[in-house]
Amino acid sequence: MKTSRAFFEPLAVGAPAPYRTLPVCLERMIHFVPPHIEKVRAKVPELAGKVDVVLGNLEDAIPADQKLAARQGFIEMARSTDFGATGLWTRINSYDSPWMLDDVLEIVPAIGDRLDVIMVPKVNGPWDIHYLDQLLAQLEAKHAIEKPILLHAILETAEGVENVAAIAQASPRMHGMSLGPADLAASRRMKTTRVGGGHPGYRVLADPDGSGGAPRGSYQQDLWHYTLGRMVDACATAGIKPFYGPFGDFQDPDACEAQFQNAFLMGCVGAWSLHPSQIDIAKRVFSPDPDEVAFARRILDAMPDGSGAVMLDGKMQDDATWKQAKVIVDLARQVAEKDPELAATYGF
Numbered sequence: 001m002k003t004s005r006a007f008f009e010p011l012a013v014g015a016p017a018p019y020r021t022l023p024v025c026l027e028r029m030i031h032f033v034p035p036h037i038e039k040v041r042a043k044v045p046e047l048a049g050k051v052d053v054v055l056g057n058l059e060d061a062i063p064a065d066q067k068l069a070a071r072q073g074f075i076e077m078a079r080s081t082d083f084g085a086t087g088l089w090t091r092i093n094s095y096d097s098p099w100m101l102d103d104v105l106e107i108v109p110a111i112g113d114r115l116d117v118i119m120v121p122k123v124n125g126p127w128d129i130h131y132l133d134q135l136l137a138q139l140e141a142k143h144a145i146e147k148p149i150l151l152h153a154i155l156e157t158a159e160g161v162e163n164v165a166a167i168a169q170a171s172p173r174m175h176g177m178s179l180g181p182a183d184l185a186a187s188r189r190m191k192t193t194r195v196g197g198g199h200p201g202y203r204v205l206a207d208p209d210g211s212g213g214a215p216r217g218s219y220q221q222d223l224w225h226y227t228l229g230r231m232v233d234a235c236a237t238a239g240i241k242p243f244y245g246p247f248g249d250f251q252d253p254d255a256c257e258a259q260f261q262n263a264f265l266m267g268c269v270g271a272w273s274l275h276p277s278q279i280d281i282a283k284r285v286f287s288p289d290p291d292e293v294a295f296a297r298r299i300l301d302a303m304p305d306g307s308g309a310v311m312l313d314g315k316m317q318d319d320a321t322w323k324q325a326k327v328i329v330d331l332a333r334q335v336a337e338k339d340p341e342l343a344a345t346y347g348f
Ligand code: GLV
Pocket: 060, 154, 156, 179, 180, 181, 182, 183, 184, 195, 245, 246
């Protein structure tokens, strides 16, 4: 274990000092772009105005013979686009692939000063973060990059879930974590073929009601609840951000919305959008509901110093509900700064 003082030391002479607190950014959706496709790249400037984060994907879903084109396409896209306040991320290839090292060695020197976050797939433990942490510090120093490039781990191996807290706390470079339900399902040998969401076979059957043969109610359960809960606690403890990851059934926006909504209610701040139709779903879900914001504002107004107990509409409020209300109102203010339409619905 590093001492607390050493934890915040730059890992190379000349590298920027690690952040002590994360930059405040709205990241409701991380929109995935395949950068080897020129037609897609051409639409990135327009896309950048519509999403909170644009991510150039280099890993899974990019064919092996297009890996170098994707890397070059990402560099070109980063150079030629003004992203403004929109985040620019990349998902590099996994550590055990032939591409990962050159992803980092080529991208950081070329556009490291524009890159906010590197998403790292298949993180198994804190050692995976330490490796990239050191390498990035050396590259930042060598190329005079002024702000630290952050790391975002995908939680998508059984071993990663075992080590989730240690991963979250591995470095001040940690930005957050996303659930990767497809790889995680494979790693756990779950018997599914889906990218996120529920499964009709995973359900609880109601007790027989004694009426002799009447059909028994049964309810689908959330396959991801346990992992999401562990991830949210690990991230909150470390002061980093949890995200739900991909939802692969583009024909089922309702199920996508339900999965995002569960993640939002459990503490996640955003999700991936893999298809343009998922951008608005994420925006809707990860921006707080105006009625909820209105009620939260009433709680804050009713308890100006955040202590004591009051009744609102028959519901008890105290110091703890004041803190819950503050989470919602703070998020609403952050959303309102970016989105004038939502600002109006929140009454700011
Ligand atoms: C994402 O990378 C996943 O495997 O679900």
